[in-house]
Amino acid sequence: MTLALRTSGHLAADRRYDYARGAAAEGDHAAAADLLEQTLEIAPTWAPAWFALGEAREALGARDAAVQAFAQALAHEPEDSQGARLRLARLGAHDMPAQPPQAYVRDLFDQYAARFETHLVKDLLYRAPAILRDAVLGHRGPDARFVHALDLGCGTGLMAREIAAHCARMDGCDLSPAMVAKARASGLYGRAETADLIDFLKSYEARSIDLVLAADVFVYCGDLAAIFAAVARIVVPGALFVFSLQRAEKGTYQLGEDLRYAHARSYVGALAEAHGFAIAACDDVSVRQDRGQPVPGLCVVLVAP
Numbered sequence: 001m002t003l004a005l006r007t008s009g010h011l012a013a014d015r016r017y018d019y020a021r022g023a024a025a026e027g028d029h030a031a032a033a034d035l036l037e038q039t040l041e042i043a044p045t046w047a048p049a050w051f052a053l054g055e056a057r058e059a060l061g062a063r064d065a066a067v068q069a070f071a072q073a074l075a076h077e078p079e080d081s082q083g084a085r086l087r088l089a090r091l092g093a094h095d096m097p098a099q100p101p102q103a104y105v106r107d108l109f110d111q112y113a114a115r116f117e118t119h120l121v122k123d124l125l126y127r128a129p130a131i132l133r134d135a136v137l138g139h140r141g142p143d144a145r146f147v148h149a150l151d152l153g154c155g156t157g158l159m160a161r162e163i164a165a166h167c168a169r170m171d172g173c174d175l176s177p178a179m180v181a182k183a184r185a186s187g188l189y190g191r192a193e194t195a196d197l198i199d200f201l202k203s204y205e206a207r208s209i210d211l212v213l214a215a216d217v218f219v220y221c222g223d224l225a226a227i228f229a230a231v232a233r234i235v236v237p238g239a240l241f242v243f244s245l246q247r248a249e250k251g252t253y254q255l256g257e258d259l260r261y262a263h264a265r266s267y268v269g270a271l272a273e274a275h276g277f278a279i280a281a282c283d284d285v286s287v288r289q290d291r292g293q294p295v296p297g298l299c300v301v302l303v304a305p
């Protein structure tokens with residue numbers, strides 16, 4: 001939750017909200033909904049209480065009432081750092097957003113940054129950076145050298161740890177300042193910027209980059225067309241564009257129950273063709289687990305024209 005949203009400005013409302021969160025954490029969603037309705041009587045425009053009420057009502061199976069609460073959350077916080085649009089889309093009450101709200105991704109990973117590596121790598125068996133490294137070296141050989149690599153959505157810098165030894169220079173960007181602070185502290189990036197990846201790509205000269213990586217990032221980017229166009233502009237002929245995806249079995253891309261986007265192989269193929277990239281690999285992989293099960297994904301290696 002962004003700093004500005006952390007309190008309603010009313011002590012009694014904040015207290016009821018805290019009790020409601022406690023009840024929800026214990027699975028008592030009826031008590032949570034009741035406490036949140038009381039919270040909103042005191043602080044009727046406080047978006048976090050509306051959002052939490054949406055979650056409680058959704059857990060109770062009250063779909064229409066949940067939609068109403070998420071819609072209120074969005075109306076009272078249009079920046080949407082809580083991701084109400086995604087919840088509404090998942091409930092079928094809003095078109096699927098082509099991108100998640102930037103404020104939502106930023107806050108999600110700002111809150112996650114401190115425990116990202118232990119939780120993701122140890123608990124969810126996260127392997128995207130190692131899978132991408134193997135894909136790059138599998139294509140170019142174990143002694144591959146790159147002049148200037150970019151790591152889109154670099155997070156804490158796990159990708160650089162895998163591949164920086166093969167790159168004369170590696171720059172990265174991430175929407176989350178807390179993630180970028182960790183990436184900078186790794187000392188592995190020439191430049192590590194807090195930026196949306198498309199803005200970051202646009203900051204490079206045409207035909208200046210020979211490796212672009214995105215490990216488990218496009219799950220937070222639905223429509224990839226603008227990303228492909230921005231990468232195509234800055235890569236040198238023969239450059240590699242290597243990324244992981246969550247796999248959709250049909251269509252183009254879709255928002256999943258887990259609020260992450262999945263992309264179809266045919267969608268990637270169409271974008272690659274539109275920008276002249278050759279598909280060197282588009283392999284079935286799983287980069288992490290969800291509730292003990294491998295999440296189906298793709299590892300894609302494209303070669304620039």
Ligand SMILES: C[S@@+](CC[C@H](N)C(=O)[O-])C[C@H]1O[C@@H](n2cnc3c(N)ncnc32)[C@H](O)[C@@H]1O
Nearest residue numbers: 109153154155158174175176196197215217220
């Ligand atoms: C699951 S993490 C992966 C981080 C890193 N690539 C790794 O493998 O450890 C996804 C990262 O993508 C970043 N991200 C998502 N959408 C982004 C965007 N449009 N621009 C820049 N960063 C983005 C998030 O902030 C988050 O740090």
